[in-house]
Amino acid sequence: xxxxxxxxxxxxxxxxxxxxxxxxxxxxxxxxxxxxxxxxxxxxxxxxxxxxxxxxxxxxxxxxxxxxxxxxxxxxxxxxxxxxxxxxxxxxxxxxxxxxxxxxxxxxxxxxxxxxxxxxxxxxxxxxxxxxxxxxxxxxxxxxxxxxxxxxxxxxxxxxxxxxxxxxxxxxxxxxxxxxxxxxxxxxxxxxxxxxxxxxxxxxxxxxxxxxxxxxxxxxxxxxxxxxxxxxxxxxxxxxxxxxxxxxxxxxxxxxxxxxxxxxxxxxxxxxxxxx
Amino acid sequence: xxxxxxxxxxxxxxxxxxxxxxxxxxxxxxxxxxxxxxxxxxxxxxxxxxxxxxxxxxxxxxxxxxxxxxxxxxxxxxxxxxxxxxxxxxxxxxxxxxxxxxxxxxxxxxxxxxxxxxxxxxxxxxxxxxxxxxxxxxxxxxxxxxxxxxxxxxxxxxxxxxxxxxxxxxxxxxxxxxxxxxxxxxxxxxxxxxxxxxxxxxxxxxxxxxxxxxxxxxxxxxxxxxxxxxxxxxxxxxxxxxxxxxxxxxxxxxxxxxxxxxxxxxxxxxxxxxxxxxxxxxxxxxxxxxxxxxxxxxxxxxxxxxxxxx
Amino acid sequence: xxxxxxxxxxxxxxxxxxxxxxxxxxxxxxxxxxxxxxxxxxxxxxxxxxxxxxxxxxxxxxxxxxxxxxxxxxxxxxxxxxxxxxxxxxxxxxxxxxxxxxxxxxxxxxxxxxxxxxxxxxxxxxxxxxxxxxxxxxxxxxxxxxxxxxxxxxxxxxxxxxxxxxxxxxxxxxxxxxxxxxxxxxxxxxxxxxxxxxxxxxxxxxxxxxxxxxxxxxxxxxxxxxxxxxxxxxxxxxxxxxxxxxxxxxxxxxxxxxxxxxxxxxxxxxxxxx
Numbered sequence: 032x033x034x035x036x037x038x039x040x041x042x043x044x045x046x047x048x049x050x051x052x053x054x055x056x057x058x059x060x061x062x063x064x065x066x067x068x069x070x071x072x073x074x075x076x077x078x079x080x081x082x083x084x085x086x087x088x089x090x091x092x093x094x095x096x097x098x099x100x101x102x103x104x105x106x107x108x109x110x111x112x113x114x115x116x117x118x119x120x121x122x123x124x125x126x127x128x129x130x131x132x133x134x135x136x137x138x139x140x141x142x143x144x145x146x147x148x149x150x151x152x153x154x155x156x157x158x159x160x161x162x163x164x165x166x167x168x169x170x171x172x173x174x175x176x177x178x179x180x181x182x183x184x185x186x187x188x189x190x191x192x193x194x195x196x197x198x199x200x201x202x203x204x205x206x207x208x209x210x211x212x213x214x215x216x217x218x219x220x221x222x223x224x225x226x227x228x229x230x231x232x233x234x235x236x237x238x239x240x241x242x243x244x245x246x247x248x249x250x251x252x253x254x255x256x257x258x259x260x261x262x263x264x265x266x267x268x269x270x271x272x273x274x275x276x277x278x279x280x281x282x283x284x285x286x287x288x289x290x291x292x293x294x295x296x297x298x299x300x301x302x303x304x305x306x307x
Numbered sequence: 308x309x310x311x312x313x314x315x316x317x318x319x320x321x322x323x324x325x326x327x328x329x330x331x332x333x334x335x336x337x338x339x340x341x342x343x344x345x346x347x348x349x350x351x352x353x354x355x356x357x358x359x360x361x362x363x364x365x366x367x368x369x370x371x372x373x374x375x376x377x378x379x380x381x382x383x384x385x386x387x388x389x390x391x392x393x394x395x396x397x398x399x400x401x402x403x404x405x406x407x408x409x410x411x412x413x414x415x416x417x418x419x420x421x422x423x424x425x426x427x428x429x430x431x432x433x434x435x436x437x438x439x440x441x442x443x444x445x446x447x448x449x450x451x452x453x454x455x456x457x458x459x460x461x462x463x464x465x466x467x468x469x470x471x472x473x474x475x476x477x478x479x480x481x482x483x484x485x486x487x488x489x490x491x492x493x494x495x496x497x498x499x500x501x502x503x504x505x506x507x508x509x510x511x512x513x514x515x516x517x518x519x520x521x522x523x524x525x526x527x528x529x530x531x532x533x534x535x536x537x538x539x540x541x542x543x544x545x546x547x548x549x550x551x552x553x554x555x556x557x558x559x560x561x562x563x564x565x566x567x568x569x570x571x572x573x574x575x576x577x578x579x580x581x582x583x584x585x586x587x588x589x590x591x592x593x594x595x596x597x598x599x600x601x602x603x604x605x606x607x608x609x610x611x612x613x614x615x616x617x
Numbered sequence: 618x619x620x621x622x623x624x625x626x627x628x629x630x631x632x633x634x635x636x637x638x639x640x641x642x643x644x645x646x647x648x649x650x651x652x653x654x655x656x657x658x659x660x661x662x663x664x665x666x667x668x669x670x671x672x673x674x675x676x677x678x679x680x681x682x683x684x685x686x687x688x689x690x691x692x693x694x695x696x697x698x699x700x701x702x703x704x705x706x707x708x709x710x711x712x713x714x715x716x717x718x719x720x721x722x723x724x725x726x727x728x729x730x731x732x733x734x735x736x737x738x739x740x741x742x743x744x745x746x747x748x749x750x751x752x753x754x755x756x757x758x759x760x761x762x763x764x765x766x767x768x769x770x771x772x773x774x775x776x777x778x779x780x781x782x783x784x785x786x787x788x789x790x791x792x793x794x795x796x797x798x799x800x801x802x803x804x805x806x807x808x809x810x811x812x813x814x815x816x817x818x819x820x821x822x823x824x825x826x827x828x829x830x831x832x833x834x835x836x837x838x839x840x841x842x843x844x845x846x847x848x849x850x851x852x853x854x855x856x857x858x859x860x861x862x863x864x865x866x867x868x869x870x871x872x873x874x875x876x877x878x879x880x881x882x883x884x885x886x887x888x889x890x891x
Binding site: 035036037038040041042044045050051054056059062063066067070071072143144145147148149150151152153154155 | 395400401413463
Binding site: 078079082090093094096097098222229246 | 670810818819828
């Protein structure tokens with residue numbers, strides 16, 4: 032039976048998990064995101080799809096002539112385009128998630144006050160955090176599927192494990208979105224937000240999207256491998272290039288940890304920000 | 308009209324931020340169906356009190372209950388009882404007018420079937436039927452305010468809380484808004500209003516709590532407050548910026564009470580016209596003069612020695 | 618209090634008519650100075666990171682496999698393109714952002730225009746100020762390119778000037794577009810993602826335009842980035858261009874500037890009086 036009384040709905044949550052901060056309605060935030068997407072955000076989302084595709088064609092084919100083939104750890108040799116494609120997929124999953132969870136969230140907190148309006152209803156901070164992160168996941172999923180629709184016909188994928196790149200992209204988006212949102216919830220000025228952009232550029236350039244880390248000295252390699260983007264790229268690359276082993280689980284674990292820290296911290300911060 | 312059932316009750320309510328005390332041990336009761344106002348200047352503690360009631364701010368000490376429930380224990384339930392109109396509009400700029408109403412209902416967990424007809428009713432109430440498909444960014448200040456109020460009503464709340472409902476609106480938009488609020492009052496919705504406009508407080512509120520620096524200065528109906536704390540009439544005179552202070556001591560003896568403001572002098576008397584006449588007889592000829600009835604502004608001045616808007 | 622003189626005495630309208638743009642420059646430059654540490658770190662970090670990652674990193678693969686590009690090491694080949702990109706990017710930021718701010722967010726252009734300062738003067742002022750920022754950034758860029766060994770001859774330093782010219786012409790043009798744009802929300806994004814990014818990737822920046830299929834080369838021909846990069850490569854390492862193309866490159870940038878500034882003047886005057 033449908034209950035259409037706000038008070039009765041709220042009362043029915045008594046005794047449920049995290050009753051003060053979770054109403055079990057994170058999905059209404061997705062509903063909101065979809066409406067906003069239909070109205071205007073679609074252009075931004077679409078552009079996020081084109082970005083890796085443009086890079087793939089420019090770098091993969093243009094530079095590919097100059098670079099030739101890339102040797103892998105397992106002894107196989109792949110074209111430069113096939114080598115960078117997974118890196119670009121992982122990067123676009125990251126960028127979409129980071130953009131949504133940092134600047135978008137910052138804007139919503141500081142200027143639109145959308146979360147204030149949500150939290151003055153019977154929604155809780157956990158609903159908000161989960162709902163916003165889910166949107167980032169959907170976006171990551173869409174990017175991954177879209178990118179696959181380009182790279183498969185382009186002949187850059189030759190094994191079935193590559194399908195796993197899609198859930199990997201979702202996992203990556205989840206990780207970055209939850210940490211991005213946690214960081215944003217601590218920032219209050221544009222200057223602080225710029226720090227995120229500043230940190231993203233070197234990570235993008237040096238995490239092995241465009242060439243193997245072996246061009247660097249050993250100590251630097253170790254540091255770069257600890258960065259989330261390298262983890263993300265390796266995860267996707269292992270699948271798309273068919274280098275599957277149990278070692279992949281380490282990358283997965285990395286993101287699971289990232290997600291749990293990010294979500295917990297975000298929900299705590301949101302509660303503190305709006306319900307002091 | 309108001310009956311005796313108490314909806315909100317606060318006892319010794321305190322909110323501190325570090326060393327700063329925003330709300331300093333206040334007590335009040337709000338009855339069902341009444342229109343209750345917090346009047347005071349910016350920083351008096353009105354919005355803080357409102358946010359504690361709305362379960363979006365925790366108190367430092369004291370007790371508060373809304374429909375018999377503690378907001379810190381039953382936050383979501385209390386929020387479901389309330390319609391909140393915050394001081395700064397927080398409409399969803401990415402959505403249209405209609406979508407704003409719809410999604411807000413969804414936030415409460417209401418079904419699409421329930422919300423759809425409700426939207427029609429609320430668009431009509433807020434006089435926004437033609438604007439339903441417009442993005443909220445394109446609305447005027449008054450329209451945004453009406454939409455925020457309509458949005459707060461989507462869950463059919465018991466209590467509607469309005470924080471500075473007409474700040475920043477032009478006179479015409481204010482009157483439209485007041486009219487809408489009267490209609491709600493007629494329907495039996497309990498209104499909780501903060502304002503620093505005395506005319507608004509006089510128009511809208513059955514009962515007023517005058518606040519300053521976190522404390523309650525007085526509490527009564529608007530007419531009761533004026534009766535207790537002011538004379539029937541006020542004579543406002545100007546002698547020019549240099550002369551006001553000079554003539555003030557002379558004027559002091561001629562009336563019940565006097566307030567010297569930077570730009571003018573207020574003389575409190577039962578009969579303003581005859582006081583003005585008396586002034587003329589003593590050879591005191593102000594540049595401008597005005598006789599008016601006492602207002603809540605005078606009450607506030609009397610209670611705190613300050614004007615409401617400074 | 619001093620007695621009032623009145624605006625007829627205080628304000629020399631003729632003087633403002635002549636020098637009003639300088640007041641706009643002053644306002645803009647003061648904002649830059651406020652963020653000087655941030656601007657400086659970006660000006661250093663950007664070239665450093667790109668040269669290291671792409672110039673050295675990708676360069677290592679290219680130099681090993683193909684022995685460089687166009688007869689030189691990859692970094693030498695890439696540096697003039699990155700220099701021109703930085704100039705254009707900076708010019709865009711410093712013209713588009715103040716324009717959106719001036720017309721929509723803070724509306725300070727309307728306040729300026731309420732004094733005797735004209736729309737044309739605002740355009741000129743913002744552009745001159747933007748060029749000071751561009752000059753600053755590309756000079757820092759040039760120094761870093763030099764430290765990476767990207768300039769093989771002293772003539773390479775001249776590419777700073779060609780980059781500055783590219784920034785000026787692109788800035789002059791894009792400013793008018795920003796004034797013309799109705800929907801400011803997505804303007805930055807569309808510009809960044811659908812214009813700047815393809816220009817950056819397909820203007821012969823990372824490899825010669827001639828290696829691209831013919832049906833994509835038009836992007837480079839239209840792009841001020843390609844024309845500037847060709848000139849920059851000619852200056853830094855003697856990349857071969859014909860006399861005709863030399864004239865075409867310079868002519869294209871000059872024409873874009875002339876058209877851009879006229880267009881911006883008109884757009885500003887129009888929007889200020891609307």
